[in-house]
Amino acid sequence: xxxxxxxxxxxxxxxxxxxxxxxxxxxxxxxxxxxxxxxxxxxxxxxxxxxxxxxxxxxxxxxxxxxxxxxxxxxxxxxxxxxxxxxxxxxxxxxxxxxxxxxxxxxxxxxxxxxxxxxxxxxxxxxxxxxxxxxxxxxxxxxxxxxxxxxxxxxxxxxxxxxxxxxxxxxxxxxxxxxxxxxxxxxxxxxxxxxxxxxxxxxxxxxxxxxxxxxxxxxxxxxxxxxxxxxxxxxxxxxxxxxxxxxxxxxxxxxxxxxxxxxxxxxxxxxxxxxxxxxxxxxxxxxxxxxxxxxxxxxxxxxxxxxxxxxxxxxxxxxxxxxxxxxx
Amino acid sequence: xxxxxxxxxxxxxxxxxxxxxxxxxxxxxxxxxxxxxxxxxxxxxxxxxxxxxxxxxxxxxxxxxxxxxxxxxxxxxxxxxxxxxxxxxxxxxxxxxxxxxxxxxxxxxxxxxxxxxxxxxxxxxxxxxxxxxxxxxxxxxxxxxxxxxxxxxxxxxxxxxxxxxxxxxxxxxxxxxxxxxxxxxxxxxxxxxxxxxxxxxxxxxxxxxxxxxxxxxxxxxxxxxxxxxxxxxxxxxxxxxxxxxxxxxxxxxxxxxxxxxxxxxxxxxxxxxxxxxxxxxxxxxxxxxxxxxxxxxxxxxxxxxxxxxxxxxxxxxxxxxxxxxxxx
DNA sequence: CTGAAAGCGCTTACAG
DNA sequence: CTGAAAGCGCTTACAG
Numbered sequence: 001x002x003x004x005x006x007x008x009x010x011x012x013x014x015x016x017x018x019x020x021x022x023x024x025x026x027x028x029x030x031x032x033x034x035x036x037x038x039x040x041x042x043x044x045x046x047x048x049x050x051x052x053x054x055x056x057x058x059x060x061x062x063x064x065x066x067x068x069x070x071x072x073x074x075x076x077x078x079x080x081x082x083x084x085x086x087x088x089x090x091x092x093x094x095x096x097x098x099x100x101x102x103x104x105x106x107x108x109x110x111x112x113x114x115x116x117x118x119x120x121x122x123x124x125x126x127x128x129x130x131x132x133x134x135x136x137x138x139x140x141x142x143x144x145x146x147x148x149x150x151x152x153x154x155x156x157x158x159x160x161x162x163x164x165x166x167x168x169x170x171x172x173x174x175x176x177x178x179x180x181x182x183x184x185x186x187x188x189x190x191x192x193x194x195x196x197x198x199x200x201x202x203x204x205x206x207x208x209x210x211x212x213x214x215x216x217x218x219x220x221x222x223x224x225x226x227x228x229x230x231x232x233x234x235x236x237x238x239x240x241x242x243x244x245x246x247x248x249x250x251x252x253x254x255x256x257x258x259x260x261x262x263x264x265x266x267x268x269x270x271x272x273x274x275x276x277x278x279x280x281x282x283x284x285x286x287x288x289x290x291x292x293x294x295x296x297x298x299x300x301x302x303x304x305x306x307x308x309x310x311x312x313x314x315x316x317x318x319x320x321x322x323x324x325x326x327x328x
Numbered sequence: 329x330x331x332x333x334x335x336x337x338x339x340x341x342x343x344x345x346x347x348x349x350x351x352x353x354x355x356x357x358x359x360x361x362x363x364x365x366x367x368x369x370x371x372x373x374x375x376x377x378x379x380x381x382x383x384x385x386x387x388x389x390x391x392x393x394x395x396x397x398x399x400x401x402x403x404x405x406x407x408x409x410x411x412x413x414x415x416x417x418x419x420x421x422x423x424x425x426x427x428x429x430x431x432x433x434x435x436x437x438x439x440x441x442x443x444x445x446x447x448x449x450x451x452x453x454x455x456x457x458x459x460x461x462x463x464x465x466x467x468x469x470x471x472x473x474x475x476x477x478x479x480x481x482x483x484x485x486x487x488x489x490x491x492x493x494x495x496x497x498x499x500x501x502x503x504x505x506x507x508x509x510x511x512x513x514x515x516x517x518x519x520x521x522x523x524x525x526x527x528x529x530x531x532x533x534x535x536x537x538x539x540x541x542x543x544x545x546x547x548x549x550x551x552x553x554x555x556x557x558x559x560x561x562x563x564x565x566x567x568x569x570x571x572x573x574x575x576x577x578x579x580x581x582x583x584x585x586x587x588x589x590x591x592x593x594x595x596x597x598x599x600x601x602x603x604x605x606x607x608x609x610x611x612x613x614x615x616x617x618x619x620x621x622x623x624x625x626x627x628x629x630x631x632x633x634x635x636x637x638x639x640x641x642x643x644x645x646x647x648x649x650x651x652x653x654x655x656x
Numbered sequence: 657c658t659g660a661a662a663g664c665g666c667t668t669a670c671a672g
Numbered sequence: 673c674t675g676a677a678a679g680c681g682c683t684t685a686c687a688g
Contacts, residue, residue, distance in 0.1 A: 013659085015683095017657090020683090020684095027657055049682095050378055050443055050681080051382050051682035052682055053682090054663095055663080057664065059378065061421075064422075076398065079397050082397070093421055094392075094406070096407055109374065112374070114378065115376070273575060274602030277605070279607035332665060347666070351667080357673060376666065378664090379666035382665080382679095383667045383668085383679080384667070384680085661686090664681105664683090667678100668677100670677090
């Protein structure tokens with residue numbers, strides 16, 4: 001494999017000059033530039049990124065830490081970020097924490113040791129000291145979907161309180177009087193906020209909250225929904241706290257034999273690909289995932305380029321997709 | 329940020345000794361080892377992986393190139409590989425080609441320049457010269473899901489011909505006499521093989537093949553299915569060529585008002601998360617995605633460790649999940 | 657406009 | 673068992 005010295009020898013210049021051509025330094029004469037370019041092409045030379053990174057003390061790599069890559073919301077975010085990074089010449093190191101604070105800590109350390117140029121983080125936990133340590137090193141972090149405790153990090157969020165509140169109101173407005181909520185994990189901001197939005201809406205009309213814990217997981221949500229149905233024969237509405245749990249909840253509803261929407265109306269928070277496919281098609285609050293991920297990437301890049309000093313927080317709104325699961 | 333010299337100074341040894349401790353070289357005396365370890369802990373030192381990579385002319389990073397990360401089959405493969413890599417101390421650079429040969433070529437070049445230690449590739453195209461160039465450099469490649477033309481690459485595959493043939497037979501055995509196929513892209517081996525399996529089964533019973541092209545995409549599959557239904561009023565069975573296309577096909581069926589399975593029976597190849605949720609639940613041929621991805625990772629690692637010289641090919645079988653979309 | 661030289665932070669033969 | 677020194681492949685002040 002040719003290196004910068006082979007090219008220099010071939011073009012009869014110094015390796016400094018080859019480097020200047022590589023980095024589009026304007027101080028190289030056109031003739032020399034052409035000669036070097038020809039040598040590069042002839043030898044099939046590609047600069048060693050690792051050597052460059054070591055010398056410049058920075059890489060062209062961004063770290064992407066997600067809490068669950070199999071959640072379609074995050075899958076789409078990963079795709080969006082990867083694609084934007086590709087276009088701008090960055091590489092993406094993907095890390096999946098499975099909501100584990102230990103994995104998050106470990107990955108943050110690894111990414112710092114790899115000298116990534118910036119990190120987009122869907123935090124499994126917000127109060128991770130490692131986050132501050134990484135920021136101390138000057139590596140910018142953009143929190144996606146959930147906040148972190150260090151205020152130096154930018155954040156791209158959705159208004160989960162409003163979404164859950166509106167979802168609950170949607171059922172209330174359709175005359176439902178016994179509405180349950182399948183909650184995610186309360187250690188996670190998203191889970192807390194959505195639960196809070198549900199509680200707010202219930203309080204507004206003086207209905208008693210009925211809450212089951214689905215742990216952001218399909219299997220747990222299935223059991224939780226089954227229990228909710230068993231313990232509350234009058235239940236006529238359910239709000240589901242995220243897309244993975246909607247699979248479990250739908251399964252439990254199917255097994256229970258209750259009709260949707262006649263017996264029970266349903267609203268999902270998050271709008272997974274299968275929402276329109278199930279029968280009846282599920283009414284859902286969709287996050288603008290693509291726009292959010294894109295915003296997070298742009299924020300990171302502007303930080304990397306030091307175009308901005310003040311941390312920013314962007315909050316996106318959900319969009320209601322009315323389908324069939326709440327009746328006419 | 330402390331480097332190896334700061335640690336050496338702090339522990340009153342040479343940086344060579346620190347390096348030996350870091351790399352568990354047995355020749356370091358226990359006392360010195362302990363002293364160095366203490367200094368490392370006290371200073372919070374973490375070795376610079378980039379410098380190590382440059383010196384050792386290799387990295388701890390593997391490249392993962394997939395053709396479509398939003399396809400749940402590949403999402404799960406990515407998750408499996410990332411997780412296995414994490415456990416063994418490797419990093420994963422994720423690349424998504426969107427089935428574009430140009431992106432594949434570009435990513436292969438980037439990964440080679442980054443000196444990844446090996447690559448797992450779901451090829452967008454099999455006859456990419458860059459694949460051979462990367463192999464020439466000594467970087468092992470494991471093809472996942474689809475073959476590549478260079479025989480030095482290992483491969484982990486599924487028996488797509490048999491799966492499609494069995495799927496079609498499943499409908500034939502249930503008395504269906506006018507069976508259509510929603511095909512993927514024929515430039516891709518998976519697409520060709522599944523189409524061929526369908527054709528084989530149809531030939532066996534002397535039925536005329538009815539083929540529509542869904543391009544491995546949801547929207548195209550929806551249009552294709554709608555046309556198929558319009559042009560073939562007698563259609564009483566459909567085999568769907570992959571999971572993304574099944575969303576489109578189901579949507580078109582729903583809009584057409586035909587009843588499943590009474591009017592039309594349905595078998596999907598691939599078993600996405602929503603297969604069990606739709607009404608009626610979709611009968612499907614599932615790939616052992618997790619096992620495949622794990623096998624690919626193990627193959628790559630054994631190559632990296634040079635435990636093996638001869639290229640290997642592993643072929644997995646699909647598993648039939650009988651649900652409701654083909655009747656009793 | 658160009659080159660010689662130093663140095664990024666490691667690892668590893670070599671010598672003792 | 674330990675250290676001095678070379679070198680991985682680049683980039684960049686410095687000098688001319």
